[in-house]
Amino acid sequence: MTDITEATPGYPRVVVLTVALFLSYLTVAMALPAIPVHVVEGLGLDNTWGGLAVGIAFLSTILTRGHAGAWSDRVGGKLAMQYGLLIYGAAGLVCALAAWPDLSVKQSYMLLLVGRLVLGLGESLALVGMMGWAIGLTGQARSGRVISLVGMGMYGAFAAGGPLGLTLLDRIGFVGLMGVCSVLPMVGLIIIRSVPAVEPHAGPPESIWRMVGRIWLPGAAVGLQGVGFAALGAFFPLYFLSKGWHQAGLGLTFFGTGFVAMRLLCGHLPDRMGGARVAAVSLVVEAFGQYLIWLAPGPYAALAGALLTGIGCSMVFPSMGSVVIKQVPPQLRGTAIGGFAAFQDLAYGATAPVVGVLADYAGYSSVFLIGGFAATLGLCAAMAAGRHNG
Secondary structure, three states, X not given: OOOHHXXXXXXXXXXXXXXXXXXXXXXXXXXXXXXXXXXXXXXXXOHHHHHHXXXXXXXXXXXXXXXXXXXXXXXXXXXXXXXXXXXXXXXHHHHHHOOOOOOOHHHHHHHHHHHHHHHHHHHHHHHHHHHHHHHHHHOHHHHHHHHHHHHHXXXXXXXXXXXXXXXXXXXXXXXXXXXXXHHHHHHHHHHOOOOOOOOOOOOOOXXXXXXXXXXXXXXXXXXXXXXXXXXXXXXXXXXXXXXXXXXHHHHHHHHHHHHHHHHHHHOOHXXXXXXXXXXXXXXXXXXXXXXXXXXXXXXXXXXXXXXXXXXXXXXXXXXXXXXXXXXXXXXXXXXXXXXXXXXXXXXXXXXXXXXXXXXXXXXXXXXXXXXXXXXXXXXXXXXXXXXXXX
């Protein structure tokens, strides 16, 4: 078998960029469980305000993805990622200042929201810049493999960051945790200094809305895929508890196992077999997993459904992302990545509150029926995207 570094020129450099991206996403993941704890227990506010402090960062990301992509096209992916990492560090400092004891509760909370908004901007620039930079280093034909590696860095950070964040919150407090969240992106900034930049390509820009018109089919497929992951992450433990089943915390473990295994074993498939084909098969597996959770007669069947959901979700983003990258000229790569990623951001941000209303009326199992239905619709979008670009 040909060594991966020989088969993919620039791959070792992309691994370095992925390590830096992992560190930046670790700051996002560590803050996720710590922010609501600080708001509720530290500031004495209720869960609604804690949820807003978490969710506003994702709103900022959605709103800035397109602009970050267009700016990355103009200045190059390296500079965009470097600015993103610097903004990450600044966001951590602002959140740390929000815990200043001389501030009122209202002032502390408002400053915390500012920090979370800044974090969303940093995440947009770092991710879009890194992906455009990495694809420029390896070549557009290998975009599927690159996006697969990027996803491993992101989701690996989310898997490790939650428990680590709560541990640090307990040991060094909220200010200390936010200090760590400021330092980690700076470590990433040092790591990527020696990686050569890729010069931006000359060419006319394109508005984000026109780009969305180009890529909405692959975007719809990846957005509909995201419903299943978001539903599982938000409601799987509650579903188990409502049934009186044990091992409620294993849902994301099974999901993550399937997700990472597929990225490791099949990251090359979109480039070799075609992104739309791989995404279509993946969405069938995800839909089956979600329907299995919905109808599960016991906890083991539900955990098997979580594993299948992870296996199915894993390759949809890189597969559809490779379709998007290959249908736009190089000078619009960042704009395309930004617009495409926003579809998944929107799914992650909107799923929990929308299906949560359904769960109140029809029970937690209905959440996974919606996840299966969304994956089925995503299959239709992926197949249509394949025909459109075939």
